[in-house]
Amino acid sequence: MLAYKDISHWRRQIFSRLLTIVVVLGTILAVPSMALSFKEGLYPLIFADFVALVWIVAIWRLQRIPYTIRVLNFLAVMYLIGIALMLSVGPVSLIFLLALPVMASVLLGTIPAVLAIALGSATILVLGVGGYAKLYVTGLPDHELVPSLMVTFNFFCVGILITIPCDALLRRLSTSIDNLHQIAASLERRTDDLQKVNAELRLHATAVARLNDMVLIAQVAAAPGAGQPIIFVNYAFVRRTGYARDEVLGHGLRVLHGRDTDPAEVARITAAIQRVEPATTEILNYTRSGEPFWAEMELVPFADEGGVHTHLVMVGRDITERKKSASAIHRLAFYDVLTGLPNRRLLMDRLEEMVAQAHAGSGFSAVMFVDLDHFKFINDARGHATGDAVLRAAAEGLEQLVREDDTIARLGGDEFVVLLASLGHDTDSAMRAALRVAEKVRNVLGHGFRVEGHTYTSSASIGVSLLLPKPGQTAQDLLREADTAMYRAKAEGRNNVVFFEARMQADVERRLTLERDLGMALANGELAMHIQVQVDIAGQRTGAEMLMRWKRADGSMVPPDVFIPVAEASGLIIPLGQWALRQACLAWMALARTGNAMPLSVNVSPSQFRQPDFVERVREVLHETGAPAAQLIFEVTEGLLIEDLDKTIARMHELAAMGIRFSIDDFGTGYSNLGYLRRMPLYELKIDQSFIRDTPADSNSAALVQSILAMAGHLGLRVVAEGVETVEQAEFLAAHGSPQMQGYLFGQPIPLPRLLEALEDCRVV
Numbered sequence: 001m002l003a004y005k006d007i008s009h010w011r012r013q014i015f016s017r018l019l020t021i022v023v024v025l026g027t028i029l030a031v032p033s034m035a036l037s038f039k040e041g042l043y044p045l046i047f048a049d050f051v052a053l054v055w056i057v058a059i060w061r062l063q064r065i066p067y068t069i070r071v072l073n074f075l076a077v078m079y080l081i082g083i084a085l086m087l088s089v090g091p092v093s094l095i096f097l098l099a100l101p102v103m104a105s106v107l108l109g110t111i112p113a114v115l116a117i118a119l120g121s122a123t124i125l126v127l128g129v130g131g132y133a134k135l136y137v138t139g140l141p142d143h144e145l146v147p148s149l150m151v152t153f154n155f156f157c158v159g160i161l162i163t164i165p166c167d168a169l170l171r172r173l174s175t176s177i178d179n180l181h182q183i184a185a186s187l188e189r190r191t192d193d194l195q196k197v198n199a200e201l202r203l204h205a206t207a208v209a210r211l212n213d214m215v216l217i218a219q220v221a222a223a224p225g226a227g228q229p230i231i232f233v234n235y236a237f238v239r240r241t242g243y244a245r246d247e248v249l250g251h252g253l254r255v256l257h258g259r260d261t262d263p264a265e266v267a268r269i270t271a272a273i274q275r276v277e278p279a280t281t282e283i284l285n286y287t288r289s290g291e292p293f294w295a296e297m298e299l300v301p302f303a304d305e306g307g308v309h310t311h312l313v314m315v316g317r318d319i320t321e322r323k324k325s326a327s328a329i330h331r332l333a334f335y336d337v338l339t340g341l342p343n344r345r346l347l348m349d350r351l352e353e354m355v356a357q358a359h360a361g362s363g364f365s366a367v368m369f370v371d372l373d374h375f376k377f378i379n380d381a382r383g384h385a386t387g388d389a390v391l392r393a394a395a396e397g398l399e400q401l402v403r404e405d406d407t408i409a410r411l412g413g414d415e416f417v418v419l420l421a422s423l424g425h426d427t428d429s430a431m432r433a434a435l436r437v438a439e440k441v442r443n444v445l446g447h448g449f450r451v452e453g454h455t456y457t458s459s460a461s462i463g464v465s466l467l468l469p470k471p472g473q474t475a476q477d478l479l480r481e482a483d484t485a486m487y488r489a490k491a492e493g494r495n496n497v498v499f500f501e502a503r504m505q506a507d508v509e510r511r512l513t514l515e516r517d518l519g520m521a522l523a524n525g526e527l528a529m530h531i532q533v534q535v536d537i538a539g540q541r542t543g544a545e546m547l548m549r550w551k552r553a554d555g556s557m558v559p560p561d562v563f564i565p566v567a568e569a570s571g572l573i574i575p576l577g578q579w580a581l582r583q584a585c586l587a588w589m590a591l592a593r594t595g596n597a598m599p600l601s602v603n604v605s606p607s608q609f610r611q612p613d614f615v616e617r618v619r620e621v622l623h624e625t626g627a628p629a630a631q632l633i634f635e636v637t638e639g640l641l642i643e644d645l646d647k648t649i650a651r652m653h654e655l656a657a658m659g660i661r662f663s664i665d666d667f668g669t670g671y672s673n674l675g676y677l678r679r680m681p682l683y684e685l686k687i688d689q690s691f692i693r694d695t696p697a698d699s700n701s702a703a704l705v706q707s708i709l710a711m712a713g714h715l716g717l718r719v720v721a722e723g724v725e726t727v728e729q730a731e732f733l734a735a736h737g738s739p740q741m742q743g744y745l746f747g748q749p750i751p752l753p754r755l756l757e758a759l760e761d762c763r764v765v
């Protein structure tokens with residue numbers, strides 16, 4: 001409800017007050033006046049007073065009569081009283097007539113006021129000129145017209161003078177009231193608007209507070225470099241960070257940062273804030289309890305209407321899960337699951353980087369290929385779980401000894417690769433540095449790992465390839481070179497370090513060609529079995545060994561020392577060994593047919609022996625050729641006994657049950673575990689030719705030969721001494737236990753037909 005009404009409202013108010021006053025005053029004055037008039041016998045006056053009083057009271061009480069009519073009545077009363085007083089009292093009563101325009105102006109407006117002046121003037125003039133009222137002007141002759149005109153004129157002027165300001169005042173008042181109305185209306189509108197804005201703000205504040213994203217508002221401090229105190233955080237922020245509102249309000253944004261928060265990223269955001277630029281970031285934050293979490297944050301600088309940067313609004317969401325799965329994918333793609341070390345892919349990335357840096361002149365670096373020796377034994381003997389644990393322990397050990405900028409990766413199985421960066425600027429110091437690391441690697445592995453209460457040690461074969469600061473070497477080349485060198489280290493008896501040389505590459509290529517040619521040699525009829533006889537002390541033939549020969553199409557001979565290892569490495573030894581066994585059986589049959597039957601020794605390679613169907617194949621060959629099992633001696637090396645000992649021994653017994661006899665070839669060079677020897681169905685030992693070669697000149701070798709002979713005697717085993725080339729050697733052997741002998745002294749390995757010929761001729765072979 002408005003407090004300011006319009007002018008007509010005021011007029012009604014004034015009129016109502018005025019009436020009250022007039023009624024009270026009129027009553028107070030009229031009663032004594034009427035009494036006085038009564039006493040004086042002025043009955044018309046009493047009548048006039050009475051009528052006026054009643055009329056006024058009626059106007060006062062009858063409020064349902066329209067306002068204007070009431071006012072006109074009121075003015076009429078005044079007019080009539082004025083006339084009455086004019087007629088009875090004289091010109092003094094002009095005041096009553098003067099009140100008429102004033103009242104008309106106040107209560108009705110300008111036009112009624114002007115009309116009232118006109119009516120008053122006319123009345124005065126008529127009353128004066130007509131002689132009804134006595135109008136006189138001091139100093140003027142007592143005349144009707146002139147004084148009447150002057151009084152009328154004066155009345156008119158004063159009436160105008162009083163009415164006009166009064167009217168102007170009321171008009172101003174009216175305008176002011178209108179203005180006030182407008183101001184009030186606009187204020188009301190503004191209040192409405194403000195209320196709306198306020199409601200919207202409350203709505204937004206509630207939405208922000210309840211948002212699932214974290215919202216944080218910080219104030220931008222006026223002084224450069226000063227912190228940005230937090231002034232608002234929402235529920236999501238409180239929920240995720242564990243900080244109560246009061247704990248962070250007033251603090252800087254760094255309250256969320258911790259140990260692993262990337263300082264470079266923080267600097268980047270700070271710089272963006274200082275430039276009043278929006279920024280987005282993925283940053284590691286910490287909760288109140290110190291739990292790290294990843295947040296994706298959007299920072300928006302907020303400027304006031306004058307463009308002054310006043311606040312910083314940050315909206316963030318927890319992306320820890322997303323980061324985790326991204327890093328899990330990254331780990332799976334670039335890291336080995338078992339050991340957590342970089343895998344081949346990451347290794348190649350880093351290697352390529354290293355090659356590029358080396359070409360740019362960063363000096364020498366090296367690639368080191370590490371292969372655990374005989375790791376397969378642990379896996380076979382203890383199971384894969386233990387094998388895995390050992391690999392993990394080995395990885396840990398290796399990881400500790402390389403520097404931060406080196407890389408250690410696992411390629412798979414028991415193969416590790418170490419990239420050694422910044423090894424100096426000359427070949428010599430680079431090789432020395434690489435060698436030092438290689439020695440450390442061997443030390444770590446040789447020292448052993450505790451796994452499930454057992455200590456496992458391992459030697460390692462290590463190949464190293466130096467990355468020279470010159471163009472031409474690729475990452476692939478380097479890895480292949482290190483691999484080749486590692487194979488060389490293995491071939492040289494394992495447990496050592498070999499540096500790659502260009503020559504090795506040629507070796508690898510030769511070996512591959514050899515392998516390819518050997519694969520075709522059998523079909524091309526390039527292979528043959530030669531026979532070398534064995535004799536006793538009296539020079540009597542007691543048996544012979546079957547030895548494989550490869551004569552290429554061009555007539556050149558490839559020595560067994562060269563092609564047998566290739567056959568073993570490629571798996572070709574399995575068909576070749578099967579073929580050799582068959583040739584031995586056929587040879588025995590041929591010898592038997594000519595009355596020269598003798599036991600034949602056949603070399604059986606470990607991988608051939610381990611073929612699941614080996615026993616079956618042997619049985620087949622015997623059956624097919626008709627050769628008796630009891631006439632065959634399988635020569636196996638001690639290498640066969642390293643793996644799956646129980647299975648191996650069981651299989652040996654199975655073959656022994658068929659009549660096949662066993663011989664340990666190259667005895668004395670291998671693991672020589674006497675305990676194993678007792679458990680095997682052994683027939684003979686073949687003393688390795690390296691011991692015979694140095695006997696009797698070298699007393700150590702001679703002593704060794706003697707003790708082997710003695711031990712074989714205890715075990716009840718037959719002995720064959722291999723590589724007997726001289727009479728002295730034969731005499732020494734004759735003097736110390738008389739083993740069987742095989743060697744050039746008694747005959748070279750020769751083709752079967754030649755042996756048959758020689759036997760036919762009864763010549764000494």
Ligand code: C2E
Nearest residue numbers: 547548560561564580603604605723724725742743744745
């Ligand atoms: P191995 O089984 O120790 O064979 C004996 C080796 O000594 C043969 O070499 C033989 O020619 C050589 N030899 C014999 N007498 C003398 C001598 O008085 N002086 C010297 N310096 N050497 C003598 P070969 O024939 O070159 O065979 C080398 C190796 O190749 C064999 O050593 C054997 O391990 C393997 N090998 C040969 N044939 C076969 C085969 O058919 N199967 C398998 N698995 N391996 C075979």
Ligand code: CA
Nearest residue numbers: 545603635665
């Ligand atoms: Ca042999």
Ligand code: CA
Nearest residue numbers: 665666686722
């Ligand atoms: Ca041998």
